[in-house]
Amino acid sequence: MLAVAVIAGILFVWTLLSHRLSRWSITAPIAMMAAGIALTHGSDPPLRFDLDTGAFEHMVEVILALLLFVDAIEVPGGILGREKSIVLRLLGGALPLTLCAAFLTALAFFPDQPGWILAVLATVVVPLDLAPTAGVVRDRRIPARLREVLNVEGGLNDGVISPVFLLCIAASVEAHGAGAHYEEALLDALGAATWAIATGLVVGYAAGWLLRQSWSHGWTRSSAMRLGVLTVPVAAYTLSGALGGNGFIASFVAGVCFAPAARRLPESAVTMTDDLVTLMTIALWFLFGQIVNDEFWDGFQLSVILYALVAVTLVRMVPILLALIGTGMKLTDKLFLGWLGPRGVTSIVFGSLAVIDLPAREGDFIARVMTMTVMLSIVLHGLSSEPIGRFYERSTNARPAAATG
DSSP: OHHHHHHHHHHHHHHHHHHHHHTTTOOHHHHHHHHHHHHTOSSSOSOOOOTTSHHHHHHHHHHHHHHHHHHHHTOTTSTTOSOHHHHHHIIIIIHHHHHHHHHHHHHHHOTTSOHHHHHHHHHHHOOOOOGGGHHHHHOTTSOHHHHHHHHHHHHHHHHHHHHHHHHHHHHHHHHTSSSOOHHHHHHHHHHHHHHHHHHHHHHHHHHHHHHHHHHHTTOSOHHHHHHHHHHHHHHHHHHHHHTTOOHHHHHHHHHHHHHHHHTTSOGGGGHHHHHHHHHHHHHHHHHHHHHHHHHSTTOOOHHHHHHHHHHTTHHHHHHHHHHTTTSOOOHHHHHHHHHOOOOOHHHHHHHHHHHHHSOHHHHHHHHHHHHHHHHHHHHHHHHHHHHHHHHHHHHHHHHHHHHHO
């Protein structure tokens, strides 16, 4: 209980000073992670959490399921948004290239690791999560077009990578077993994805239709509607798991199918789910501080640091620049989309699942690289968010001045 009180207290203090801290780009994830590192460090720290239990794994899985659902339903203009051409280039061109770049870079830095392990690592460090830099998507100094593209990509990116991660995990597990039956692993992963998609379709469409009918006929209240929306991703996630499907894919598909109905519901209908995701994510950053201490208590490896640094910068930026050739976008806008690729909850969840499913040595390796990647991303992308906003603000103010001059 003391730990919960401490987390709540730190969050409250950050809330009081959030506007002032934002001038120095001190985001909530940075503040909470730093507090977690400080308060759980040492042989006899003030606070200590038991992160080896299944409760922690279930918690981060639920956070990701809710996050995927919220991302999917908050996309304006349909699933691909209004900038369909740009989003298709990012997901259909840049994303595969990014996965390949992450894999080839891992081969260069960790040549002693098996190929399938490095494939799993690529799917762990690549997924985009806007939670560490959520303010960027709401920063009106940045052009609305760029914010929408980033928001749509953030909503779809991890949903697309989820089945790829499952395939790589299944193949890696089989590679460590007798016989290495890759075909069976592939069929199992495809079966799990099929059940997940079917569950998400049914739950998303059915819940959306029922809630829309109830609201239009005046059978419910807005407060009850918020609770009803919260049950949708929970139902999709748990039902899919019971049927042998993947809960993450089911939650994402449910959000996509629920989105048309959500636009006809009160604007506050999704507020409770969104706020709950935000609160749980912020608490997770504090716990992530202990994960950093646990993974690097015996020191840092240069290869892990360098790989993580490349993973959060060039591994995404170069494919983005290549995919956007011929779009007519300015170089600064391309660099913005290439740079703003924060890693967060999705990487933590995938890394935790890898630790569970893989042998201890390989699982520990992926956990260590994942931790360093997310930590660097929280710091680098978080600290750069305010300078980026100021840059676009100066650019916007300079245009009218140039025109009048």
